[in-house]
Amino acid sequence: MTEAALGLLGIMTCRRNGSPSISESSFYSHLCRLAPLFDLNVTIFQPDGVREVGKRVTGLKWRNGEWISTETSPPDIVYNRCFYGSKKERIAAAAALTALPMALPWSRGLPDKWGVHEILKRSSRAAALLTDTRLYTGSRHLSDMLAEREYGVFLKPLAGTHGKRTLHTLKRNGVLGVSVRGRDRDNVPFHHNFNDQKEGLDWIDRFIGPRRYLMQPYLQLTSRSGQPFDVRVLMQKNGRGLWERTGMAVRLGTCGSLTSNLHGGGTAIPVLPFLQEEYGKAGKYIMAQLVEDAALLPPLLEAACGRLGELGLDFGIDGGGRITLLEANSKPGRTVFRLTGDHRAEKLAIENPLRYARHLLLTNRRVPALSGGSSGVPGRMITMVPKEDS
The missing domain is CATH 3.30.720 (Signal recognition particle alu RNA binding heterodimer, srp9/1)
Incomplete structure (x- = not known):
C-alpha cells in the first residue's frame, strides 16, 4: 500500500478453476484500476490466503494489465464476494473473516430467502409485495x-x-x-x-x-411472446453512505425456460420500452412503482440485518401489472447494464463499492445513518449465515 492511499480494500472471493483462479476477474480488474481515483488500494484474496492468524494476507493485484501475486498487511475493509459452492467453502470464508477482527466489513449479508421473507412481512407496505411463501x-x-x-x-x-x-x-x-x-x-x-x-x-x-x-x-411472469422475465434493480450506497438506485433492467429468459437468470441463458434489455410494449400506457406507472418499491426495501432489510452496501432486488410483474418481490441479493451481479447498453449504470455499479469503502474509512469506521430514517420495523437484529447471490 502506498503512503498516499487512504486504506486497503480486500476483496474476498472463493477459488474457481481457470487463470486467474477467481470468479468475476473482469469486475475486480476494473476495481483495481479505478481504486487510486478514490485513494484506495485493492487486493483480491481467497479464504486460505489469510496467514499467521490474520497478520498477513496473500492474494492478487492487478498491475500493467495482468494479475500478479502479492502479500499485504490485513485489509482495512473486506468486501466479501464469495459465492459458496460447498459447505467447506462457507466454513473457510467464515474462518478467514474471524482471523481478520480489525477489518471492517464492507457490508453484512442477508439471511436466506425465508429469513428475508420473515423480515419484510413485518412491514405492511413490504408485505404487499410478497407472495404466499x-x-x-x-x-x-x-x-x-x-x-x-x-x-x-x-x-x-x-x-x-x-x-x-x-x-x-x-x-x-x-x-x-x-x-x-x-x-x-x-x-x-x-x-x-x-x-x-x-x-x-x-x-x-x-x-x-x-x-x-x-x-x-407459480406466478405466470412471462411476456406476450412467452419468455419469462423479471426486473432487476440495483440499489447501492454512494460516497455519502446513502442508498441510491444505480440502475434497472429487464432480465429476459428463453421461451419455455423456468427462470430468467442470465446464468440460465437469459439476456437483459431496457425496462421502460419493454413495459410500454407489454402494458401500454400503464408501463410508465409500473416503472414508477418499481422505483418506489425498490427504495422502500433496503432500509427495512438494513434495520434487521445490520449495515449493507448494495442489494440486487428482483421483481416479477404479472399480466395485470401486479408487482411481486421475487428475491433480494446482497452480492448482486452487474452484467445486466453492459447487456442493456446503460453505460452510466454500468460505470456507477463498478465505482460505487469504491466510493462507499472510502466513505467508511473517512468516517473512522462509524456506522452511517440509514437513508430515510427509521424503518419502523419491529424486532431484534437477526443473526445470519449469508446466502449466495446472483
Missing part, C-alpha cells in the same frame, strides 16, 4: 399446496443461486399425476411427467433431499 416440509404439504393452486407450485432452495435446482410442479389434466420441470445443480433444464401423483411427489422429495426449500404459488 411456505417452507417445504415434505410431500404432504406440497400436495396440499398443489390442490390450492391452478398454475402449480414453484420450489426453490433457501440458499440457491442462478436458478439452479428450482422446480415447477403442476397437476396434470386428465390424469392423477404431476408434471415437473426445473433445472438441475448444473443449471441444465429437465422435464418429467408422472402418471401417479405419489410417484412424482416422491421423486421431488428425493431431488430436494436434505436441502431446505421454499414453496410458492
Whole structure:
C-alpha cells in the first residue's frame, strides 16, 4: 500500500478453476484500476490466503494489465464476494473473516430467502409485495399446496443461486399425476411427467433431499411472446453512505425456460420500452412503482440485518401489472447494464463499492445513518449465515 492511499480494500472471493483462479476477474480488474481515483488500494484474496492468524494476507493485484501475486498487511475493509459452492467453502470464508477482527466489513449479508421473507412481512407496505411463501416440509404439504393452486407450485432452495435446482410442479389434466420441470445443480433444464401423483411427489422429495426449500404459488411472469422475465434493480450506497438506485433492467429468459437468470441463458434489455410494449400506457406507472418499491426495501432489510452496501432486488410483474418481490441479493451481479447498453449504470455499479469503502474509512469506521430514517420495523437484529447471490 502506498503512503498516499487512504486504506486497503480486500476483496474476498472463493477459488474457481481457470487463470486467474477467481470468479468475476473482469469486475475486480476494473476495481483495481479505478481504486487510486478514490485513494484506495485493492487486493483480491481467497479464504486460505489469510496467514499467521490474520497478520498477513496473500492474494492478487492487478498491475500493467495482468494479475500478479502479492502479500499485504490485513485489509482495512473486506468486501466479501464469495459465492459458496460447498459447505467447506462457507466454513473457510467464515474462518478467514474471524482471523481478520480489525477489518471492517464492507457490508453484512442477508439471511436466506425465508429469513428475508420473515423480515419484510413485518412491514405492511413490504408485505404487499410478497407472495404466499411456505417452507417445504415434505410431500404432504406440497400436495396440499398443489390442490390450492391452478398454475402449480414453484420450489426453490433457501440458499440457491442462478436458478439452479428450482422446480415447477403442476397437476396434470386428465390424469392423477404431476408434471415437473426445473433445472438441475448444473443449471441444465429437465422435464418429467408422472402418471401417479405419489410417484412424482416422491421423486421431488428425493431431488430436494436434505436441502431446505421454499414453496410458492407459480406466478405466470412471462411476456406476450412467452419468455419469462423479471426486473432487476440495483440499489447501492454512494460516497455519502446513502442508498441510491444505480440502475434497472429487464432480465429476459428463453421461451419455455423456468427462470430468467442470465446464468440460465437469459439476456437483459431496457425496462421502460419493454413495459410500454407489454402494458401500454400503464408501463410508465409500473416503472414508477418499481422505483418506489425498490427504495422502500433496503432500509427495512438494513434495520434487521445490520449495515449493507448494495442489494440486487428482483421483481416479477404479472399480466395485470401486479408487482411481486421475487428475491433480494446482497452480492448482486452487474452484467445486466453492459447487456442493456446503460453505460452510466454500468460505470456507477463498478465505482460505487469504491466510493462507499472510502466513505467508511473517512468516517473512522462509524456506522452511517440509514437513508430515510427509521424503518419502523419491529424486532431484534437477526443473526445470519449469508446466502449466495446472483
